[in-house]
Amino acid sequence: MEDYFSDDDYYYSDRDSLDGLENEDSGPQWASKGPTSKVITKESLLAAQREDLRRVMELLSIRVHHARTLLIHYRWDVEKLFAVFVEKGKASLFAEAGVSIVEHQDLDVRPPQTVMCDICIEDLPSGETTKMDCGHCFCNNCWTEHFIVKINDGQSKRIKCMAHKCNAICDESVVRNLVSKTNPDLAEKFDRFLLESYIEDNKRVKWCPSTPHCGNAIRVEDDQFCEVECSCGVQFCFGCSLEAHSPCSCLMWELWVKKCRDESETVNWITVHTKPCPKCHKPVEKNGGCNLVSCICGQAFW
């Protein structure tokens, strides 16, 4: 997936624009292709993502990183998210996704001069520490190390707080700020992961399967999988990302393609060594003899 973005020039590195969503007026610039699908170009990716973020921010009066955490959890399905909100209420909507918006009343007017960081076990001036939304406070060096490990591990979208059993997702602006001080390249990678999440975690959006990649993604407007055409000319099945194959079903087509390529060994290896993640359906490699595996999407399963 790194290949899609080997050229960085399209990418909006303007950090302020990510935070200042309220001032952004231009919606996604769709290049319309038929009534049920739309092409999202590299240039309109950020705008399309912003649009969904803004809807959630406005409805729930929350900040951007909370909206993003919710949307990633609900796979960028705004309607589903709103339905859960109406049905179960704000508290359980937030809790499920690892969003904690707690008012921390600091009873002591003056914050303490030094804070003991439980990770490096050092006393530090409180100015060198950061308290996350959940209330857990650790030193900036430790937060930075934690973020670097998680970003390199492919977990940018769901970086959890360092406290044991704390389910809160870290504030993306804190991650961006701290990481960019020591590793500006990694901070950009982090932003790119967040941006790509709009496509990779979105059940209605898929990358165009063209090689070399045209840079576009396709969004469908309903849950019905259909054959779509990208502005680069490639036609593909939205259900399986393979070439258009109607009226043959996706499963039959997949089996046919596998049979044709005679990749039986590869297929065998995948069934023996991986399990599909129940949440995002990517194959996840089993490690060792134990059956507990965890997917980069955050789901652990047996």
Add this chain to the structure above:
Amino acid sequence: MIDFARVQKELQECGKDVEGSGIRVAPKSDATLARLVGTIPGPIGTPYEGGVFQIDITLPDGYPFEPPKMQFSTKVWHPNISSQSGAICLDILKDQWSPALTLKTALLSVQALLSAPEPDDPQDAVVAKQYLKDYQTFISTARYWTETFAKTSSRGIEEKVQKLVEMGFPEAQARTTLESVGGDENLALEKLCSG
């Protein structure tokens, strides 16, 4: 880039409470803090009672931001521990690790695992099957393994001390070193030589 300052503090902290917890952590040799040996007493009321279990600990470069690698070096019969390799299936040693946990808290969790096996998520399928289908046999096998592999009789220790003294090490030093590595002669010798 292991945070050795923190590891040092952890070792000190753990050393203060050996009487209370029975949990020990010591470097395998004086050369590095990246390889350690943990020792946990078998929980009372389990087939592991009376045994002393050694766990090999390897700290990854990213410690404490990445979990320590732990593996039993004492053979143990348990559904979530490989009877062959000593590999442990425990969530906090994988994706549930948090940098706020320590070697001691991780070892306490391993000890808790000895008390409460989870046969539905087996590391060792043979043991798990026995646990579910023939619990009595499981208990006696686990007890037998504890007797055979996890108990060093006091007489055994004296013999080992004597052997090390004959090799030219002072008796007190030989004894404390042996104790610090849970009675493993080879480890003690390695430590004494490197020290």
